[in-house]
Amino acid sequence: MNGQSLDQKEKALWAPAPAPFEGPAVTLEPCPGGTLPADGVRVLSLDGAGWEMIDGGTVAERTDPAAVWDGALPARIPNTVHTILYENGVIPDPLFGKNDKLARENSYKTWWFRREFEVDGDFAAPRLCFDGVCYNAVFWLNGHFLGGHIGMFGGPEFPVGGLLKKHNVLIVKVENAPADPRPYSAYADHDEGWKYGVVVNCVYGWHYACIPSRGIWAPVSIRETPRLAAERPLIVTSDYRTGRLTVCIRLAGRGQGRVRIQVKPHNFAGESQHFAALFTARDDATVLRYTFTVNDARLWWPNGYGGQPLYEVVTAVEPQGDLTQVFREVTGIRQVDMQPLPQGPREDLYNWTLTVNGRPLFVKGTNWCTTDALLRFPDGRYDRFLSLAKAQNLQFLRAWGGGMPESDYFYQKCDELGLMVSQEWPTCWDSQKLQPMEALVETARIHTVRLRNHPSLVQWAGGNESAQADGPAMEALARIAFELDGTRPFHRTSPYGGSLHSYSTFWEMEEMDAALNLRAPFIGEFGMASCPNRESVYRYIPEEERHLWDPEAKTAFNYHTPRFNEFRWPENYNDMDHLLRRAEEFGEIRSIDDFIFGTQMAQSTAIRHTLEAARADWPQAAGICYYKLTDVYPACSWSTLDYYGVQKTSYYVLQQAYAPLHAMLVIRSIHAAAAYPVVLLDDNGAAAGKPCEIVVRVFDGALRLLHQEVHAAVPSGAVTAAGEVRLSAGQAAQAPLFLHVRLRVEGVEQDDTFYWQNYREKPGCLKTLPPTSLEAKPCGGGRVEIINTGAVPAAGVLVECPAHDTSFTCDSGMFWLDAGESRIVSVSHTGGLRLSAFNVPPAGC
Incomplete structure (x- = not known):
C-alpha cells in the first residue's frame, strides 16, 4: 500500500474537470440591505x-x-x-x-x-x-x-x-x-x-x-428563458470554523449585470446579511464565485449531535436588459469529510470515517425504500416516516438504487431533522451497462444540481449491488458528482471498497448466528423480513382470510411476501419457507398472529445484536445500515415501519440499540454464553467524566433472578469497555434466559434494555412465562404511566393504539418492567391504548 485511499485512486482515474468552487472567488463584504427583486421569470x-x-x-x-x-x-x-x-x-x-x-x-x-x-x-x-x-x-x-x-x-x-x-x-x-x-x-x-x-x-x-x-x-x-440564463447556484461551506460560504453561479450566455445575495436565518431568529457584486460574462459558459462570512454562524449537525439551524440564501442575478432570476435556497453551514480508518488509507478501501464539522462520527443508519408503488408522496407521508426515523435515533438514510432521486420535500425534512442521506442513482446489479446512458446521465445532471445544497446530503453513489460497477455510464456518474458538486464523496456502489451486504440468514437460511457475527468497516445492508401488525395485514387481505392459516395456499396473505410466494430459491424454497424457518424458532405457527410474533421477533433478534456490536467496534467499524425502514407496498418484508407507517416490534428494539447513551452486552449467538462483554456507548458525551453504574441482571424462564452484577465506569469517549458478565454453566443452560441491563448516571437511570437467549432450545417459551398484568394511567400532557400490577416482571412491554396506529407514536417500546414497577411514556394518543408483553396478552385499557 502506498498511503493512497480508494477515493483518491478512483478520482485520479476518472480525472474530472474542476468543481464549480475550484477557482478564484471574489471576496464580498456586507453592504446595506434592501428589498430584493421578485423573480422576473414567469x-x-x-x-x-x-x-x-x-x-x-x-x-x-x-x-x-x-x-x-x-x-x-x-x-x-x-x-x-x-x-x-x-x-x-x-x-x-x-x-x-x-x-x-x-x-x-x-x-x-x-x-x-x-x-x-x-x-x-x-x-x-x-x-x-x-x-x-x-x-x-x-x-x-x-x-x-x-x-x-x-x-x-x-x-x-x-x-x-x-x-x-x-x-x-x-x-x-x-x-x-x-x-x-x-x-x-x-x-x-x-x-x-x-x-x-x-x-x-x-x-x-x-x-x-x-x-x-x-x-x-x-x-x-x-x-420563460432569460437570454443570459443562470443555473441554480451551488452554496459551499468553505470553512465551518469561521462561517465562510462560497456561492457559485454558472451562466449560459453573455452580458453584464449585478448579483445580490441575502443570507438570513430560516428556522431561528437572527439578523440578515446582504452582499452585492457586478459581473461580466464574456463567454458562453461563465462561473461566478463569491465568498463571504456569515456572522455568528450556527453549525448544522446530524441527529443526536446538535441542532439543525438552517439559513435561507437568496441570490438575485440581474443582467442588464434581461429577466432577473431569483433563487431561494435553504441550506446549512456544515462540512463533511471522509477520513481513513485508524490503520490509515488503503487502495482497496474507501475512507469510511464520516467527519462532520471536524468531528468523527459512527454512522447509525438504515436503508430508505421508495414509499409507494403508485408514486403517491404527500407531505404527510414523508412527515410520518422521517419523524419516526429521527425518533429511532437514526442519523443516516441510504436512498438506495432500487428507488429514485428523492423529492425536494424529503430532503427539506431531512435537513430539518438532522438525517444524513446517501443518494444512489437508479441502477442495480450492473444495470448501468444496459440502461440508456443518455437518460441516466440526464437524471444525474438534473438531480445533482437540484439536491446539492442540502446539508443532509452527504454522499453520492452510482447504484445498488453492482458486482463490477464500471463502464462508461459509471464513469460519467462519477464525473458529474465531482464536476457539478465536488463537496461530497462518490462511491461506485454498495457494497464496495470495504462495505458489506448480507442476507445469509434469510435467503440462504443459515443459522441466526451468522447475522450476529457480521463485521466490516461499514455494513450497508443486512436484515430479516417480518410480517406487519395484524391491523395492517387486515388492510390488504380479504375478510375471509383473517382467520385462515395455510402457508401453502394461494391466498392474498401468502402473496404479499417478498417474491409473491411464487419464486423458489434456493432449491425449492418459497417465501413462506424462508419466513417460517425463523418464525418457528419462536414457537409453533398456527395462526397469522403467531406468524406476526415469530417473524417480528426474528427480525429484532437478527438485527439488534449486530447494530450494537458494530457500535462497540468503533472506530474500526465506521457505521452500519440495517435493511430497511420503509416499504413500497404492503407485504411481509424487511421494513421496521410497514407500508402504512405502523411500527413493528423491531422498530422499538432497534430504537434502543441506536440510543445515543446506551449500555449493552456484546452478543454473538442466540445461545447463552459463559461471558458477555459489557460496553457503555455515549455518542455525544452526555455521561463523559461522570460516575456510571451498569446493573446486569439474569432471569430464568420462571422470571426468577438468577444472578446480578454491577459494573462501574467513568466514560471518556464514545465507547467504554466496562468489564464482563460471567454466568455459571447452570445459569447459561436456562431456556429461556433473560439479561436485563440498566444504566445509571450519577445515580439517575438513563437507559435500559433486555435480551432473550436460548429461546430456540424451547420454541414457544417466550409465550409461556408466568403471567402478569399491566395498567395505564394518564398523567396529562400526552404522557401515560404504564404499571406492572402483577407479581413477576413483564418482559417486552408494548404500548399500541389500534384505532390510530398509522399516526400513533410512543417514545418507548419492548421494555422490561419489574413487578410493581412503572414507566412514564410519551404518546400521541392517550385513549384506546392496547398493552401487551410476552407474558401479558394484548388488552385494551
Missing part, C-alpha cells in the same frame, strides 16, 4: 385537474386539437396511470389482495394525455418543461409535433415560442416501454424491462410489487 403551472386520459387510438385521432376524446377519464397531474384509473373507479385498490395484476395490465398499454390551457400575455422565450414522464413519451402542442423523450426523472424541455397561443392544447403519448414481463404464475409477475430504462425499478417485481410505472408523474409548466 412560470405557468399546468398541474392539477383539467387533464384527460385515454388509452389506444391512432396518432391522427389523438393529435387533432379539435377532436373529442369520447370515454376519456378526468385526471389530476402529476399522477400515474394507475392512480388515475383507481381514482376514477376503473380498477380496484392495487394494494389490496391480488389486485396488482389488474393494475399491472395497464402498464402495457399506450396512454394519451391532453390538457387545454390559456396563456395571457407574451412569454419571453417560453419553454414547455416536464419534470418527469414515465417512460417513453411523445409530445404535441397545438397539433405541432415537439419530439420524444425516454427516462422518468426529468425532461424533456421544448422551446415553444412560435407555437403558444391564447388557447392551447397539449397532448402527450406515453408508450409501453421498457417492458419484459416474465410471469411466475397466472397472477404473479416480474418484469425485467427495468434494466433497459431509467426508472423506479423496485416496482418491477424483483421484490415487493410488480406495477411498472407509467404516466406524467411529476410537475409540468411553461417557463
